[in-house]
Amino acid sequence: MRHGRNRFIVSFLAAPVAIYLIFVIWPYVQAIGLSMTDWSGLTPTQDFTGFANYIRLAHDPVFWLSLWHNVILLIVLPLITLTLGLFFAFMINVGGRKRKNQTVAGVRGSKLYQVVYFFPQVLSITVIAVLWGAIYNPNNGALNSGLRAIGIPSTISWLSDPKLALGCVIAVMVWWQVGFYVVLFSAGMSAIPDEIYEAVLLDGANRFTTFFKITFPLIWDTIQTGWVYLGIIAMDGFAIVQIMTNGPGGPDGATTVVPFYLWDSAFNHGQAGYGISMGVAMLIVTLLFAVLTLRFSRRERIEF
Amino acid sequence: MGGPSEVSRRTLLTRAAALGALAVPGAALLDACATGGGSGNASSDKGTVTKDNPLGVKVDAPLDVVIFKGGFGDKYATDAEAAFKQKYPKATIKHTGTQTITQQLAPRFVGGNPPDLIDNSGAQQLDMNSLISKGQLTDLTPLLDAPSFDDPTKKVRDTLLPGSVEQGQYGGKEVYAMNYAQNVFGVWYSQAQLDKYQIKYPQTWADMITACETLKGKGIAGWTYAGKYPYYVHFAMYGMIAKIGGLDVMKSIDNLEPNAWKNPAVKTAVDAFAELAAKGYILQGSEGLTHIESQTAWNQGKAAFIPNGSWVENESKPTTPAGFNMAVGGPPSASAADKLPYGSTWSASGEPFIVPKQGKNALGGQELLRIMLSKAQSQNFAKLVSSLTCVAGAADGIQLPPGLTSANALLKAAGQGVSNPRLPDWYPDLEKKSLGQNTGLLMHKELSTADWITRAQAAAADAVASNSAIKKFKHSS
Known part of the structure; x- marks a missing residue:
């Protein structure tokens, strides 16, 4: 009997485990192997160079600058996106004036907002990057034209100013992502039973108290998930940097991120081995981030 | 194929190999991974050398050409290919015009089946430095020493503008690139x-x-x-x-x-x-x-x-x-x-044409270059894209657009000061x-x-x- 059951389990597990090993684990192993070679990305064979790539990486200011930009993204992007997402979702679902027959309601036109916020999610990232590249155009871009229309004679070259360029990238990423979190948090909020709101409103709580004492703790799990998702996006940022920024990656490396530098080294400058070693470094950073997030954001779960 | 026992033996061997590879992360593993393409030298088939075919191109070997389709387009290349086809009617030519040279060709280099002639230009060009340092390009000296298309008594090298051969040299005598446009x-x-x-x-x-x-x-x-x-x-x-x-x-x-x-x-x-x-x-x-x-x-x-x-x-x-x-x-x-x-x-001459060493028909690639360096094709290039080629006097006697006329004049004025x-x-x-x-x-x-x-x-x-x-x-x- 036992033998039969094991065979049953194995027969079910074998295929997915094999597929996982071949298509997920094995490429990782290969990547780690290739990161220790001088592979140009154009040859069928490569020579083993040990840790030379990693030593070079440790001394490469561009790599550290890129990594630093990813870290900035990692902190700033989730913070802004989640705050905005929470705010919008709250206003759409809970934050409105009290109306008849409804305990809680969103602001007027909340249905429309929910759809509008989701628009950027539907667009391809390439479209977004090209679109914003045009919006940031210093001469006839929508941003400066808009500023001029309201009387500010702006000639700011958004993407060419090293002090502003990264901020512009972050703004686009927030714009792109926030709609998804509005919808995600809306779903989370609508799952909170009305009775809870009813109870606090009877106790005389205002919108702020309602948010911080009820909504926020009850959708904490969702926020946490959102943080990890955004963290993963912050570790990337490649498409926007590559398509939208000057150089790309500039001015003066102001918008370079590790995935971009990786791609540039590996595919434009025939240094695939070096690029892969950056990928491995990034893998370690991403794993660290995931572990830390999950460890420090644990909270008691409230069942409702 | 084979009974179940054979399969399991093979699986066993694979596992053992995988374990071994995991245990000794070294050159052996690296040779076996990701790339997996052939590493042998693809010997290009050689035909018979004749007066009309000084490089000895195999007349029916297929030719694979990839052209950077940027500022110059690729009409000039397809025209030259038509001339090639006229000379070697049995050959089939595969032409690809693209702006993403590296993306298209890196996998083919890795797989050991690169094309026979590449116009390696544009923002996405293959990194010459690494191709040369890994010995992946054909030395074009035989082409340069071959008789030119128009005048068999003159070597190809002697029909070119000064400096254009040097432009294809990378620190040695070998010429790895033929820079076509001046x-x-x-x-x-x-x-x-x-x-x-x-x-x-x-x-x-x-x-x-x-x-x-x-x-x-x-x-x-x-x-x-x-x-x-x-x-x-x-x-x-x-x-x-x-x-x-x-x-x-x-x-x-x-x-x-x-x-x-x-x-x-x-x-x-x-x-x-x-x-x-x-x-x-x-x-x-x-x-x-x-x-x-x-x-x-x-x-x-x-x-x-x-x-x-x-x-x-x-x-x-x-x-x-x-x-x-x-x-x-x-x-x-x-x-x-x-x-x-x-x-x-x-x-300087730009628009580097390279012939990969592992191409199946490297000689064909060079022969196409020889045709491109003929007077007729150079003039065609100048007419089509308003640019000079590295062929000396190629634009003589044809009507040039204003920018090119001016460039030509500046070049003359520069003399040795280039x-x-x-x-x-x-x-x-x-x-x-x-x-x-x-x-x-x-x-x-x-x-x-x-x-x-x-x-x-x-x-x-x-x-x-x-x-x-x-x-x-x-x-x-």
Whole structure:
């Protein structure tokens, strides 16, 4: 009997485990192997160079600058996106004036907002990057034209100013992502039973108290998930940097991120081995981030 | 196939191999992984050598050609292929025109089945440095020593413009690339626009400043440039450095010599461009423009001068108004003390054609090049794309468009004063990223000349010269 059951389990597990090993684990192993070679990305064979790539990486200011930009993204992007997402979702679902027959309601036109916020999610990232590249155009871009229309004679070259360029990238990423979190948090909020709101409103709580004492703790799990998702996006940022920024990656490396530098080294400058070693470094950073997030954001779960 | 026992034995062997590979992460593992393509030398089939077929092309071998379809398009190449087909009717030709050379071809190089001839150009070109250092390209010396297409008594090498063979050499005798198009770099302008404001092309920097001031009074910017790819500015700046300090200054810069950038000629030239920015002679917002956008703004008459190369005439054809009368000038003289007289400029052959060693029909690739270097095909190229080829006198006797006529004239005026900075093809990373971005900052008043020079020297000396992963090259003379 036992033998039969094991065979049953194995027969079910074998295929997915094999597929996982071949298509997920094995490429990782290969990547780690290739990161220790001088592979140009154009040859069928490569020579083993040990840790030379990693030593070079440790001394490469561009790599550290890129990594630093990813870290900035990692902190700033989730913070802004989640705050905005929470705010919008709250206003759409809970934050409105009290109306008849409804305990809680969103602001007027909340249905429309929910759809509008989701628009950027539907667009391809390439479209977004090209679109914003045009919006940031210093001469006839929508941003400066808009500023001029309201009387500010702006000639700011958004993407060419090293002090502003990264901020512009972050703004686009927030714009792109926030709609998804509005919808995600809306779903989370609508799952909170009305009775809870009813109870606090009877106790005389205002919108702020309602948010911080009820909504926020009850959708904490969702926020946490959102943080990890955004963290993963912050570790990337490649498409926007590559398509939208000057150089790309500039001015003066102001918008370079590790995935971009990786791609540039590996595919434009025939240094695939070096690029892969950056990928491995990034893998370690991403794993660290995931572990830390999950460890420090644990909270008691409230069942409702 | 085979019974179950055989399968399990094979699985066992695979597992053992995998374990072994995991246990000893070393060269053995690396050879086995990711790439997996053939590593043997694909010997190209050789046909019989005849008078008409000096390279010994196998007449029925298929030919695989990949052309960068950028500023020059790829009509000139398909025309040449038609001529090839006419000569070798049994051969089938596979033609690919693309802008993404690396993306398309890297997997084929890795797999050991690259095409037979590649026009390796554009922003996504394959890294020559790594292809050469890994020995993946065919030495084109046999082609150069073969009789030319038009005149069997003359070698191919003797039909080319001086310097074009050297352009394909990377620190040795071997010629790895045939640079087909002769580019003239400099300061491009519209003769019609200058005439309108009664300005003569300024041959000294003082005159340039006066001209820009005049234009500014008319609401026209003096200069624009491709702010998103600021290394375009170098197309005028490097020529100016060589003009001020002599050809050796740029050579020592190419050779990554210590303190090469500290030469006073560099400071004078960089200062000149900083002056344009400081005095507000640059079209507002240029720093955010791509090369196409900047050329369009220039075509629209918003700015008078643009640093560029001779491909601009063809590339900006769609936006060039009738009667624009495109022309090119050399970098203006900084002072009477310049080592070279006005006219000296940067000119080099570009558009490198390479023949991969592992191609199945490398000889066919070279034969196609030989056909392209014939008079008929060179003239066809000049007519189609308004650009000269590296074939001497190829454009003689044909009607050239205004920009090319002007480029031709400038080249004649330059005489021996032609500079040929090799940074862009020897160290593209240094040129486009480090130096280009610095120039972007300079033109945007974010960086001083002194800092520009310090950074250039640091990027060249520290980042490149001391990086053992980058193969170094030197000028032979």
